[in-house]
Amino acid sequence: MNRRATSLLSLVLFFAASSFAAGRAAHAEDLRGRVQLLAKGGKGPARGSDVREAVVYFEPAAPAAPRPPATPFQMVTEKKEFEPRVLTVPRGSRVRFPNMDPILHNVFSVSGENSFDLGLYRKGPGKEVKFDRSGVVRVFCNVHHDMVAYILVLDTPFFTSPDAKGEFRLTGLPRGPGRLTVWHEQVEPWTADVPLPQGGGSLNVRVEVSKPRLPVHLNKSGQSYQRRDRYGNQ
């Protein structure tokens, strides 16, 4: 091929690559909005509920399979609490449960196919659990009734949490129809079909707190943590 033909080919390839990149940029959408947690009855803001613990996620009509990372996520037991309280992971991810406390914990969940029981373990790196099913996993400690956390196992890579003001922004979303969900432990999940592009403006989501921060739950054996006989009574 002579020099003139080579130059012409390079120019064609350059314009093709530029057009492709521009095209991709033209199809990545943003979704902005604000989540407001309202008190029961919808009158005024909810007190004692943290909007930063909400999770906002978008599921496009054409599913985008999430890629679980190679390294596991972590949910730590420290000072008789789980940290973080809410953890969002792609389906197929592993989560490790290190114990930073000098006391024994028994982390477990009875959430359907994502159920697990790590048994009693002392301070240390803990064990891993792989979550192959999407859904909400409620995590408890069989020793300490007040310890609760949530793992959201999602089928989409498009998720975020609002800031302290409740504002959120999802980026890199594909054009076309999809479903937006707002999840918070104290509210019923809010969902809406949102076609992208959004058409300007911001989405305002107002949800009412209807559940207690410490959910009613039983221990891993399905029994009450409190026995009311002379042997279980502390």
Added chain:
Amino acid sequence: MSWSGKVCVGCGVLLWLTFATPVQAAEETAETEETAEESGLRLKWGLEVKTHYRDSDLNRFAVPFPFTPEQLPVGETRGFQETVNPGSHLEISTATLLLDATWSETLQAHGKIDFIDLYDRNPTSTDKKVDVDEIWLRFGRETDPATLSERSGLYLKIGKLPHFERQDDRHLESYGLVSTAFNRFEDTGAELGIDLGRHVYVKVSATQGNPVFIRDPNALAGDNGTPDQMRLNPDPELGTGIVILYDAEVEDLDLDGDLEMGAGLGLRFADEGGRNGIDVLAWGYQRTLAETVELEGTFYGGDLDLLRGPADLFPFPALEGDEKREVGANLWLYIGGFSLFGQYVDQELAGLPRTGIEGEVAWSFDLPLVWALGGRQLFPYIAPAVRYSKLDNDFRNPRQTPAPSLAWDWEKLDAGVRLGIVQGIDLTLEYADNSFILGSGAEAENNELLTTLRWRT
């Protein structure tokens, strides 16, 4: 080695046992349970040991009874009711073995054997030192108070078992007047419980019936009719106690006589987790008193023999018939760490009426994690508790009686706090303000401080 030295060594051994094998024991237990589950039988056992520091006021009340000089200690001219064992004492009151065998959710056996049994010794210090408190077999599911049942159902419990109206989760070591008088001790027989849906339930029992006897409502029961007192000029080590009439422990299995029939109807509401709940129960019992009941450790007989006084010559004036009847009501209320228990009883005992009311309020607070030992939190909780109880005896004493306190009106206020030291060990500090109205109308007291270190596996 002195008694206090022995107690200290004993406590040290218990603390070592507690911390030496926490996690390994849990893992071994898990393995054992897994093995047993495969065969359908799960065995569980536990130990409970209590040591006490007790400080009992010294009180004596002269009794209007014609004791002969030979029946009194040398130098005494009158008989007295007096504090059982006044002063400060360090003692091990109980060593208990607990056994549970579970074949399935609907078939369970339970045993509780007391060794030493100093405070529950019944009815005197010369009673058996090893005592089977409970031994029963249960078919079906039994729902805890103020907890919703899973569904309609029933259970049958057979053996030596606690009264269904008894408060089992007391937050102090002491007992109130009502719980001492009416349902402290176990009875032998059968109990049927029926859950009608999740909220309504029925209890029915047919048992031998606890014999009526006398004991001090403080820690120690008191010695009455013991072999010591048969000697010439007896001067027994333990006093009589300032006693009330109470339902003593069933000593032997004897279902030949009239059974005590009991029934209750209850209503409960609770959340699914069982942390918050309310339960009300109306109940009643009825039986025919025996002419006499032989009790180990005393030459006094129980039931009518007791109520007629020594040699049947000093009966209560209002004594009539042989029926023993109680009606009562219970309230259980739980809101998180807060608990309230209330009980009212109206009894007629061979024509002798009396009523009692008792209420206990307690609040358990989880403490923050600051220290730990052996994988367990040190000081995980603190639970203050207050109990008030009142016993109104609406009958008069006979003119001459060795135990005039039986007809006095009583009030008791127990206040204390329980501190969790570590899982399985707790310390309870409480004070009993025990007051009564004498026959003269004057008010008197017989108070007691009790500190209990309890160790349980």
